[in-house]
Amino acid sequence: MLRYYLELALHSLRRSSMLTALMVLAVALGIGACMTTLTVYHVLSGDPIPHKSARLFDIELDAADKAGWQPGQEPTFQLTRFDAEALLRAGHARRQVMMSGARVPVQPESAAIKPFYAPARLTSADFFPMFEAPFLHGGGWDAAADAAKSRVVVISKSLNDKVFGGVDSVGRDITIRRQAMRVVGVMNDWRPVPHYYDLTLGNYAKAEDVFIPFSTAMDMKIGSSGNRDCWGSSGGAGPGDLSAPCSWVQYWVELNSAADAPAFKAYLTRYSEDQQRAGRFERPPNVRLRNVTDWLVHREVLPADVGLQVWLAFGFLLVCLVNTVGLLLAKCLRRSTEIGVRRALGASRGAIFAQFVVEAGMLGAAGGVLGLGLAWLGLWLVRHSPAEYAPLAQMDWPMLALTLVLALVASVLAGVLPAWHAARVAPARYLKTL
Amino acid sequence: MELRPILSTLRRHKTAALLIVVEVAITSAIVCNALHLIANRLALLNHDTGLPESELVVLDVRGTGGPADTEDDTAQDLQALRALPGVKGATISNQIVYGNNSSNSGVKLDPSDRSGAIQASQYYGREQIISTLGLKLLAGRDFLPEEYVTGAVFDKMAQPSIGQVIINRRLAERLWPGQSALGRNILVFDDTPSTVVGVVEQLPHPYPGKAQNKEGYSMLFPIRPSFRGGVYLLRVDPAQADAVMKAAPAVIERVDNTRIVASVKSLPEMRRTYYAEDRAMVWLMSGVIVALLVVTAFGIVGLASFWVAQRSRMIGTRRALGATRGQILRYFQLENFLLSSAGIVLGMVAAYGISLVLMANYELPRLPWSYLPLGAAALWLLGQAAVLAPARRAAALPPVAALRS
Numbered sequence: 001m002l003r004y005y006l007e008l009a010l011h012s013l014r015r016s017s018m019l020t021a022l023m024v025l026a027v028a029l030g031i032g033a034c035m036t037t038l039t040v041y042h043v044l045s046g047d048p049i050p051h052k053s054a055r056l057f058d059i060e061l062d063a064a065d066k067a068g069w070q071p072g073q074e075p076t077f078q079l080t081r082f083d084a085e086a087l088l089r090a091g092h093a094r095r096q097v098m099m100s101g102a103r104v105p106v107q108p109e110s111a112a113i114k115p116f117y118a119p120a121r122l123t124s125a126d127f128f129p130m131f132e133a134p135f136l137h138g139g140g141w142d143a144a145a146d147a148a149k150s151r152v153v154v155i156s157k158s159l160n161d162k163v164f165g166g167v168d169s170v171g172r173d174i175t176i177r178r179q180a181m182r183v184v185g186v187m188n189d190w191r192p193v194p195h196y197y198d199l200t201l202g203n204y205a206k207a208e209d210v211f212i213p214f215s216t217a218m219d220m221k222i223g224s225s226g227n228r229d230c231w232g233s234s235g236g237a238g239p240g241d242l243s244a245p246c247s248w249v250q251y252w253v254e255l256n257s258a259a260d261a262p263a264f265k266a267y268l269t270r271y272s273e274d275q276q277r278a279g280r281f282e283r284p285p286n287v288r289l290r291n292v293t294d295w296l297v298h299r300e301v302l303p304a305d306v307g308l309q310v311w312l313a314f315g316f317l318l319v320c321l322v323n324t325v326g327l328l329l330a331k332c333l334r335r336s337t338e339i340g341v342r343r344a345l346g347a348s349r350g351a352i353f354a355q356f357v358v359e360a361g362m363l364g365a366a367g368g369v370l371g372l373g374l375a376w377l378g379l380w381l382v383r384h385s386p387a388e389y390a391p392l393a394q395m396d397w398p399m400l401a402l403t404l405v406l407a408l409v410a411s412v413l414a415g416v417l418p419a420w421h422a423a424r425v426a427p428a429r430y431l432k433t434l
Numbered sequence: 435m436e437l438r439p440i441l442s443t444l445r446r447h448k449t450a451a452l453l454i455v456v457e458v459a460i461t462s463a464i465v466c467n468a469l470h471l472i473a474n475r476l477a478l479l480n481h482d483t484g485l486p487e488s489e490l491v492v493l494d495v496r497g498t499g500g501p502a503d504t505e506d507d508t509a510q511d512l513q514a515l516r517a518l519p520g521v522k523g524a525t526i527s528n529q530i531v532y533g534n535n536s537s538n539s540g541v542k543l544d545p546s547d548r549s550g551a552i553q554a555s556q557y558y559g560r561e562q563i564i565s566t567l568g569l570k571l572l573a574g575r576d577f578l579p580e581e582y583v584t585g586a587v588f589d590k591m592a593q594p595s596i597g598q599v600i601i602n603r604r605l606a607e608r609l610w611p612g613q614s615a616l617g618r619n620i621l622v623f624d625d626t627p628s629t630v631v632g633v634v635e636q637l638p639h640p641y642p643g644k645a646q647n648k649e650g651y652s653m654l655f656p657i658r659p660s661f662r663g664g665v666y667l668l669r670v671d672p673a674q675a676d677a678v679m680k681a682a683p684a685v686i687e688r689v690d691n692t693r694i695v696a697s698v699k700s701l702p703e704m705r706r707t708y709y710a711e712d713r714a715m716v717w718l719m720s721g722v723i724v725a726l727l728v729v730t731a732f733g734i735v736g737l738a739s740f741w742v743a744q745r746s747r748m749i750g751t752r753r754a755l756g757a758t759r760g761q762i763l764r765y766f767q768l769e770n771f772l773l774s775s776a777g778i779v780l781g782m783v784a785a786y787g788i789s790l791v792l793m794a795n796y797e798l799p800r801l802p803w804s805y806l807p808l809g810a811a812a813l814w815l816l817g818q819a820a821v822l823a824p825a826r827r828a829a830a831l832p833p834v835a836a837l838r839s
Contacts, residue, residue, distance in 0.1 A: 009752065010802070019736065022732055022736065026729050026732070026733075029725060029729065031697040031723070033725075050599045065539075070539070103496075105496065105497075105499060105694060107500035108500060111796065114694075115498055115694055117496060117693065117694060117696060177498060177499035178499045179499075218581070220499075220736060232624075233531070233593065233594075234622050238589075251442075304796050304797070305715055307795075307796070308471075308792075308796055309718065312464070312468070312719075312722055313722075315464045316458065316464070316722060316725065316726060316729075318460055319457055319460050319461055319726055319729055319730060321731055322453055322456050322733070323457055323458045323729055323730070323732065323733035323736075325453055326454065326457065326733050326736065326737050327449060327733065327736045327737070328741030329449060329450055329453065329741075330450065330736060330737055330741075331740075333450075333740070334743065334744070383709075384709030385710075385712055385715060386707070387714070388709055389711075417449065421449065
């Protein structure tokens, strides 16, 4: 029976090809717009580390002075170097990392490559296992290297390609800020989306090219980049000094399970109370422990424009669908005589209904395929847009499937009202006019 | 004209009529809000910083941890840059509008004030910054040579203090409304006062128009950053800007080639990059408005054509009974006008509702009333344009059409 309906639908669609083309195009435009914006939304709001995001926590302590303090406000969102080092020494979590962004000058041996600045991460050893950075050669360093302020680095694949021509450079030296540093690891291509472990350098920034032990970088007096909030008087301390009254270090912990979070939070509160008693913290203990998902929501990572665009696209799809309902209705009322004949020959109301829904579904399938093409075009346009996240706008399989399903569901829904009208046609009245 | 026959016909085609009304309503609601969004972004894109942007070039130079004498290098750089043909002035500043960093501080008048309410952007600039940025002094004077402090010295001060400051008009009006700011003190570095020696018309925040600095307060201190702590600003003859930008890196390398010229950009170029996403949003919104209107127009054409075909017998009868072509044409035009109007009324209510939702979720201003007639007019025109072809086809039907079917 379905095959007969499909034949009928095809026949009917072909008979008024202009109208059919118009309806397919309207569905395709709506679907294309929706899928373009939804794909961008889906990519940008994804979980960067799904199997672990509930166990990874960003830590905040309120180390600032009393000036401008109001009860209940959020603490400064980064740590001072002093507190970060104290927590790292205590090592209460399964893994913990303190870090900051930076830009470092790289001076390749070969005179053919001009010295250049590369984005860098100054971090303690747990970074690599904690955020699951993939390695091509070698690996990260250990806590002993942190303690010894070893001159070691991990570099990205692209930097390895640029400076070492893509060969395994583990064990070789690279000159950073006029210091020979031993390469211990070369990372594979890696781009966590969003750049969740440090949101101060752009929410969708690329992963860094150079990773240096935090302690080594402090020893080399490498300055940090990113956000730095200072308060009170520095008392002559340099920006990177242990005593600088500034929050600029990101601190993350990995716990054994999400259930350990309250205990860890209590530990942080105790630490804050100790600091307050010692006179370092002027504010009452105010700590935050946010897992990856909460952290991304709290920092409002998803650009507001992206949400707006999704709403706009669905509004557009709605107009396209109302339009399709109207045109389908016009079409099926025009075919009242044909319906009358079929009913008189014994087709039930249900059969007529099914026939018209199948026809709408067929429109939807065609619109979905064309819409997929338009979404592909739309994403190509997004990739050429100036946004930081532009290169990430790629369609994946779930989105591709969703496109076709959405098109089919939407068009069948659009077909219900006209089909219901068609099924109500009284045969006698139209037979008379034959 | 004869409204009653139109209404009674529509009553018999409730569903189709309702669909047109709904389509017009949604379209007009979205169009109103999209136009409003576009207008907002355009206002941002056309924001005037008051700087001679087309004459400014920004040069970012970085050290590589070498033995270079930072202060000496900076002085030599400036001298060499000023000697370039086409360069009218050169200075160095810790930040610049559309640059990617900004330094801000709380400003207070009273040491006991702990509210931190007034946040101002904090510029450090070398000699010639007033003339290079084309800042217009409304009152007071430029800094005197002996008032400048070297950046490295300032960084090492145990108790930082700078005796003089130039502030922009907005900050002056906020601190001392209706009064002269000259000779008064502000507290920025702990509780040591800085005396206002000048007020300038414009000194923009590095991120103009973005939420964190809507007020646009800013201040300038006589601190000389080195090339490590700031960017070079060149005021050039616009005709020679390209030549200057090409020549500048070689000048820097000649002074000390251990350094890296990270970027040479003109301010118009930086402005384009800064607003690129907003511009993209304007194009996107415009595209959606056009697509919406086109789809709606086709919907109206489609349904009107269907109605004409369906009512050909009625039209023929009316023509046979003496109705003119013009009357038939006007019948369809009036019918469309009624449907559009109903849709527009519904749409205006929806537009307002959408605006309230956007205000709550996306920090957008309220939709001004003036957009409602604009959206209404657009949809009325669209409806009339779309119905014209089917209506003319109807008017062209000969009276015998009534007998044929």
